[in-house]
Amino acid sequence: MKKILIAAVFASFAISTVYADTVRMGTEGAYMPYNGIDDNGQFIGFEIDLGNELCKRANLDCAWVKNDWDSIIPNLKGGNYDTIIAGMSITEERMKEIDFTRPYTMPDPSTYVTLSGASVDLKSGVIAAQTGTIQASYIVDSGATLVEFATPDETIAAVRNGEADAVLADDAFLKPFVQESGGELSFAGDSVFIGGGVGMGIRKSDSSLKEKFNSAINSMCDDGSLNSLITEWEISETFPDCK
Amino acid sequence: MFNVCADPSTLTEFFWVICYLTTAKHFAFYVSFFVVLVLLAIAAPLSLLFGFIATIGTRSSNWFIQIFSKSYINMVRGIPDVVFFLFVPLALDQFFELIRHKIICFDVVEPIWQGTDFVVCKAAKLPLSTADLWVHQLYAFTLALIAFAIVFGAFAGNVLSGAMRSVSKTQTETGAAFGFTQKQIFWRILVPQMWIYAIPGLSNLWMLLIKATPLLFLLGVEDIVYWARELGGSKTSMYAYPHPDWRVYYFAGLLVFYLLMTWASSKVLKRLQIKLSKGQATMAGKELQGY
Incomplete structure (x- = not known):
């Protein structure tokens, strides 16, 4: 019995380590140039390029999920996906429901x-x-x-x-x-000018994921790749305090 | 899809339309018509089954089963469909994940409800976050299907119990006089004869089911309404095939689709009614025999 228990515990650890690194990224897919679906049915846009780069830097395996805007926060909290990356501005009201990473755009007019x-x-x-x-x-x-x-x-x-x-x-x-x-x-x-820039929405209970993305965004800020992505997709002003 | 479509901006009008209508996104639109048909093909018999079981339940001598079946039929009938469609998939999903969490992650001590966040361990997620996109879509579709079956099962239960009451008492009494057991009377006399009374109600239900399929869109399944809105919306030159707002054409297409469905269904249902009327002691049955 003891052996079975130990085996089961190990097995569940094994499962959690295998799956721990797949992060599902929720986006709307209807708000170009932030995010959209091209004619081949593929995700495109500023946030898709940004998200893929962030995942690479944070060493995460990411999968994209499409979700309608009006249910995008409830479905994050319900665990259908792990982040919202959908042109969502950081506001006080939303901060009551979910957490945000640091902004990855300046406040867009x-x-x-x-x-x-x-x-x-x-x-x-x-x-x-x-x-x-x-x-x-x-x-x-x-x-x-x-x-x-x-x-x-x-x-x-x-x-x-x-x-x-x-x-x-x-x-x-x-x-x-x-x-x-x-x-x-x-x-x-x-x-x-409303809102405090666009950030990634993350469940309040998921602070380790938030830290991972924060440091990834910071590293993109430091090497200038964030500002060049913003310029490439004509999003907003570039960050003056990033390279 | 075709080689000529490589650079849409250089195409002539004719080829532009051909290429536009054969993009991967449009194929997803065409496939979604089959999604609706598959939903109808599975949801209809499933709700009939649910309804039939509920009807048997209302006639049960067991007090609990009877109350349960009756409240199922009446409750679901009284509550707006949309509420049920929003509630059932969400509740089922969280219920399944909760069970899996308790079994697979019995060693996790953190609570599942953290504030308003619903957090189960990664291995208990349904489907797993590593699963392919189609698995997630199939799962969402299945939950939607169950919601349809529950809601329409209640309607069907109501129709079927009405139909059973319409079967002439003399028939069942004759059965009893010949020494049939209650079970035999039910399966050999009541059930075979009730269909003719159920058909008008069930036909109506089938039409309602066809009309209700766009609710799939509400449940996050990418059905024809979703794609019509998505493809019809105006597209700027960030897309390969920019065009103004064409939603009206796409929705007109859906209109034609639903009209065709209705037309075909009414043909089939009419034939079914004639078939079931044969040999029945009803007006239609007598007409068929030339009385």
């Missing part, structure tokens, strides 16, 4: 986009944003009327078809839409 030529009062008009984003809560606080959508793409469609007067989202996400709209869409008003 959020900008309003409207139909060109439309005169929109951004303080009282109807503004579209994705559900559960920092922009959505900002709009509510600003006094404007918020219309929420489940996916980022639908917020732009709402402006195009007149359902909303403007959309508020990260500048990096909106820029390609404005540039390629052939003059149909344009930026309006001043950009606003």
Whole structure:
């Protein structure tokens, strides 16, 4: 009996050491240039390149998981995956639910986009944003009327078809839409700075994983690879305190 | 897929469309139609089975089984489907992981609920985090399937118990007079004759099931609605095939698919009804015999 017990304990140790290093990375896959799915069904984007590099540096075996935005925090807590790496800005409110690594982007300015030529009062008009984003809560606080959508793409469609007067989202996400709209869409008003930069969300109970990613992000900051990735994907300002 | 598609920006309109419709992402879309059909093919008989068992349960002489079956049928019928679809897979998943955690990681002392985090040991994860993507997808699909079977099983149970009550009393009494046991009466008289009364209700249920399949999307299974939204959404030049918002065309395609499903089902169900009416003491049965 004793032998069986010992064997079982060893076996369970063996199992945990084999599986300990696979980290499942949860992302939305619908928010280019942060994260997206290309036409071959592969993950692409700034965060995919970044995440793969971080895993290499932290010596982790990583697998990518797609999850809708509105359930992305509950499913992290339920253990469906181990990190959120989905353009999620670090905010006080989210810190109550989950932990974040250090930010891997500077606070990205959020900008309003409207139909060109439309005169929109951004303080009282109807503004579209994705559900559960920092922009959505900002709009509510600003006094404007918020219309929420489940996916980022639908917020732009709402402006195009007149359902909303403007959309508020990260500048990096909106820029390609404005540039390629052939003059149909344009930026309006001043950009606003909300949130404390984008970080990886990690369960509060998983502090060792957070430390691993923190040191990996720091090492990418120190050798300049973080800033060059940010420039490559046109995300935000580069970190002045990184190489 | 084809060699000509290597650089989409240089293609003529015709080839662009061909190449666009044959990307790996579109194939995932086409495959998801089969996912829906497979779901229907498994969920329908499974819910019929659940419903049948529940019906037998409501007729049981065992007090506990009877209460359990009755409350199953009534409770699930009364609660919105969506609540059940969200609850059942989540609860089942955590339940399975909890059991596995207790068995496999009996030596782990940390609590499973840490704050609001649900933490089981790595080896108890279902599926294991090292498992391939398709294993995770199959697992999610299976949980969704169970949710469908539970919800539609309750509806089916209601239809079937109604159908059993509709079978003429004279039939069962005749059976008793000939010395059939209760069991024999049930299996040889009641069950074979009840289907004709159950068919209208079950047909309706089948239609509801077809209509409910997009709920898969709610459960994180990448079904046709997911892909229609994903593929139809406007794409900037960061993608190989940039295009404006085409969701309306994709959703129109789904509309056609569901209409075809409904049309085909009503044809099949009509034939089934005629077949089951033969020799029955119902209006339809008498008409068939030329009365």
